[in-house]
Amino acid sequence: MLIVWVMDDAEHVLSFLMTILSRRFEFQADAFAVKLDKAAHLRRALIKLNQDNLSFPVFDWLYSSWHHSHPPLLERLRALSDLKRE
Numbered sequence: 447m448l449i450v451w452v453m454d455d456a457e458h459v460l461s462f463l464m465t466i467l468s469r470r471f472e473f474q475a476d477a478f479a480v481k482l483d484k485a486a487h488l489r490r491a492l493i494k495l496n497q498d499n500l501s502f503p504v505f506d507w508l509y510s511s512w513h514h515s516h517p518p519l520l521e522r523l524r525a526l527s528d529l530k531r532e
Contacts, residue, residue, distance in 0.1 A: 468515040473525055480529040489526055492519055 479488040496503055496519045503519040510518055517525070 462512060465512070465515050469511070469517050472516050472522070476522060476526055477529055480526065485526050485530050489523060492522055 476485075476488065479485055495501075501519065505514070505518045507521075510521070516522075
């Protein structure tokens with residue numbers, strides 16, 4: 447029974463680490479789009495995807511970082527704007 451408890455906790459930690467890695471890759475992909483001067487196209491595509499999926503763009507940062515493998519729309523748009531200014 448102890449092994450099940452330990453494995454369950456390990457699975458939660460690994461899942462969180464994979465979420466962090468996936469979010470990091472998303473921001474790297476966004477930075478690549480900015481580098482290719484495609485930030486405006488990406489911005490429009492993200493907004494369209496959000497509208498088509500009827501997603502809510504605002505989440506608590508802690509909830510989002512634990513449960514979502516992709517950053518929410520507003521966080522990605524803010525990061526795109528910051529990258530564009532640099």
